[in-house]
Amino acid sequence: MAVELKQVSVAYGEQGALRRVNLRVERGEFVFLVGATGAGKSTLFKLLYGERRPTEGEVWVLGQPVHRLKPRELPFLRRQMGIVPQDYPLLPRKTVWENIAYGLRAIGYNESAVRQRVAQVLALVGLNEQARQLPSQLSGGEAQRAAIARAIANNPPLLIADEPTANLDPDTSWEIIELLLRINLRGATVIVSTHNRTIVDRACQRVVAMDRGQILSDVPRGGYPMELDRLYASVLL
Amino acid sequence: MIDRIRFVLHETWESLLRNATMQAAAISTACIALILLGGAGMALYKLDAAASALPSQFEAEVFLKMTATREQALQLKAELESWQAVAQATLTPREVAWEEQKQKLAADVNLADIPNPLPDKLTVRVRDPEQLPAVAERIQQSPLVDEVIDSRAELQTVLSLSRLVRWIGLGAGGLLLLAALILIYNTVRLTIFSRQREVRVMALVGATLRSIRLPFILEGMTQGLVGGALAATLTLLAAALLSDYMTEQWAFLRDLPPGLPPLVVLVGLPTLGALMGGLCAWWATLRYVRI
Incomplete structure (x- = not known):
């Protein structure tokens, strides 16, 4: 089991709160989390990497009870996760290469391992030529790929991406999803939140729909197209 | 381990170089606070030393009766010196005192033919100035003693002044220290806000709290160290200039005990x-650097 939420509630304000959410994601799965803004997708992600605590219920990630972990234990869980949050900023004064290396150095990789891993992930996300460029010199898609590269540099078994296609054109969005699918094929569990129906339809993966802090439906891989039509009608504009 | 240390030092160094305005603000804040603290410390040290030294100069003058013989005077001197509170008792024989007096007044009056009117005198110095009034009181009870002059009122004034200087020193020093701590804390807090991206990235990739906080703490220490070095230089420079000027203006200042050693x-x-x-940096990171 990669992720399991049991009767999880988070109480704060109206938007983003969760109400008795149950969710299981097996290792190696690719899951889309869809829902309108304020449905609770980002809150759910924050629960997974321990940035928020559930008001009640249990959150298990890679066999660890995140709801019970102490702050000093969280870093060791996060090293097994790649996190691409919605507000994930690349460090503007560092090149793509340095941005990826930064994360590895921060968790104690030695320089030779850093060089090796950065080269590998740059090749995987197709940013070899942009390695020495600053974030301001990248396109939106390239910046997102750089953020994904940093998240997977540690070769984590679980990748969480919050709206990785936001503000990207359809072709670039699909490139990002293709990259995430490739990472999933290499064995990582991938959970992606999105508003973008086109890419969800095209990827043909499991879709979990959220609305007002609850899971409305959970359409398994290949469960097309009627269930998704119904789902979109209810949760997306 | 070496790579980790290098990472932390590199982060500290980069941050120091990057936020030049912030660094200037932090260093000048630390510098000003430490100049105030150092200057006040030096001045108060000197004042306290002076205030502590003054009471030791107070002593009781014991005038014996004219009927007291030299032998009795010497016996009384020996008795006084045996008292725990008395540090020293010095006998000034009446003939010595008279000679001194005659020489002092020689220009104005001829005292050669006048019989010596002065009695023997004992000068008593006590170990603790606060005990002087009690000692004087006790000496006064001796049948050999005519009068004891102990400058009690002046002594009380100096002792009060000495206590006041110490309390002002503690109070002012404490307040300045608190102000300096708050100012530096605030600057480090602003530095943390200006580096929220780095903090967030480090937290999300799984850096430990300690490795996220350490560069800020080192940065705070560097700011304090540089500010302190500048403050020490400026304080000593100002002290040297002021000291020369003040001793030229008020000669009595030369007699004060020396101030804090420059080292x-x-x-x-x-x-x-x-x-x-x-x-301050550690305190600020506890509040503002979270994962």
Whole structure:
């Protein structure tokens, strides 16, 4: 089991709160989390990497009870996760290469391992030529790929991406999803939140729909197209 | 381990170079606070030393009766010196005192033919100035003693002044230290806000709290150290200039005990600055660096 939420509630304000959410994601799965803004997708992600605590219920990630972990234990869980949050900023004064290396150095990789891993992930996300460029010199898609590269540099078994296609054109969005699918094929569990129906339809993966802090439906891989039509009608504009 | 240390030092160094305006603000804040603290410390040290030295100059003058013989005077001297509170008793024989008096007044009056009107005198110095009134009281009870003059009122004034100087020193020093701590804390807090991206990235990739906080603490220590070094230099420079000027103006200042040794200031202020900077940064990171 990669992720399991049991009767999880988070109480704060109206938007983003969760109400008795149950969710299981097996290792190696690719899951889309869809829902309108304020449905609770980002809150759910924050629960997974321990940035928020559930008001009640249990959150298990890679066999660890995140709801019970102490702050000093969280870093060791996060090293097994790649996190691409919605507000994930690349460090503007560092090149793509340095941005990826930064994360590895921060968790104690030695320089030779850093060089090796950065080269590998740059090749995987197709940013070899942009390695020495600053974030301001990248396109939106390239910046997102750089953020994904940093998240997977540690070769984590679980990748969480919050709206990785936001503000990207359809072709670039699909490139990002293709990259995430490739990472999933290499064995990582991938959970992606999105508003973008086109890419969800095209990827043909499991879709979990959220609305007002609850899971409305959970359409398994290949469960097309009627269930998704119904789902979109209810949760997306 | 070496790579980790290098990463932390690199982060600290980059941050120091990057936020030049912020660094200038932090260093000048630490510098000003430490100049105030150092200057006040030096001045109060000197004042306290002076205030502590003054009471020891107070002594009781014991005038014996004209009927007291030299032998009795010497016996009384020996008795007084055996008292725990008495540090020293000096006998001035009446003939010596009279000679001195005659020489002093020689220009104005001829005292050669006048019989000596002065009695023997004992000068009594006590170990603790606060005991002087009690000792004087006790000496007065001796049948050999005519009068005891102990400058009690002046002594009380100096003792009160000495206590006041110490309390003002403690109070002012404490307030300045608190102000310096708050100012440095605030600057480190602003530095943390300006580096929220780095903090967030480090937290999300799984860096430990300690490795996220350490560069800020080192940065705070560096700011304090540099501010302290500048403050020490400026304080000593100002002290040297002021000291020359003041001793020219008021000669009595030359007799005051020496102030703090320069080495204490040169080592003390940067060390204090580094400790303050580190403490404030640690305090600020506890509140504002979370994962």
